[in-house]
Amino acid sequence: MAAAQLKKITTFRRSLRSAPLDERMRIERQGVPADIVRGLLGQMDLTGAEFQAHMGIPKATYTKKMREKSDLDGTTGQSVLGLLELVNKVEDMLALENNPAAKRFDAARWVGRWIREPQPALGNKAPIEVMDTPSGRASVLRILGAAQSGAYQ
Numbered sequence: 001m002a003a004a005q006l007k008k009i010t011t012f013r014r015s016l017r018s019a020p021l022d023e024r025m026r027i028e029r030q031g032v033p034a035d036i037v038r039g040l041l042g043q044m045d046l047t048g049a050e051f052q053a054h055m056g057i058p059k060a061t062y063t064k065k066m067r068e069k070s071d072l073d074g075t076t077g078q079s080v081l082g083l084l085e086l087v088n089k090v091e092d093m094l095a096l097e098n099n100p101a102a103k104r105f106d107a108a109r110w111v112g113r114w115i116r117e118p119q120p121a122l123g124n125k126a127p128i129e130v131m132d133t134p135s136g137r138a139s140v141l142r143i144l145g146a147a148q149s150g151a152y153q
Contacts, residue, residue, distance in 0.1 A: 001042055009039045016081065017088045031073030032080040034066050040083060044112025054128045055079045075132060082137035086111045086127075089144050119143055 016027060041051055052062045057076045065072055072080055087108045094102035115127040121143050122130060130136025 001039060005035070005039045006043075009036055009043065012036050013084050013088055016084055017092075028078065028081065029073070031071030031077035032084075033071055034069045037072050037080055038066060040080065040087075040108065043087075043106075043108035044083070044115075045109060046112055050128070055132050078134070079132050079137070082131050082140070083111070083115075085137075085141065086115070086144065089141060093144070115140075121146070 012033075016024070019027060037051075041048065048062060048066070049059075051057070052059055055076050057072075064070070071077065090107040090111055094105055094107065115131070118124045118126050122136075122139060127136075127140040127143070130139060
């Protein structure tokens with residue numbers, strides 16, 4: 001991935017992390033730019049087909065939005081924001097560890113692998129299977145928080 005694209009995704013994630021409520025709501029309503037989505041999927045080693053299948057977005061819609069470089073909004077946009085939040089949460093967890101190796105850890109790639117693994121706390125569903133709903137996204141974030149605190153279920 002080109003350095004400029006990586007920087008753009010990182011900047012978007014950081015702005016999401018620190019956004020005040022009004023800005024956060026604007027981002028949620030507007031949606032996520034197609035190039036951010038494409039780059040995030042690349043970082044996570046997720047294919048467009050995997051993303052479409054789990055987020056419930058029709059192939060034609062996804063293809064059109066990517067081709068036209070449109071924002072992904074609505075439920076799909078919320079799901080993308082959830083993936084971005086997962087990467088942010090893992091980075092935040094690593095920052096608390098104060099481990100020099102954490103600087104080299106690829107949080108996006110790790111999240112991309114982790115969301116495909118069945119989790120007992122999700123009824124043995126993989127996190128990616130529930131990221132298309134607000135309740136599912138909240139549950140996945142809770143699982144990460146529990147793992148950090150050592151209270152994993």
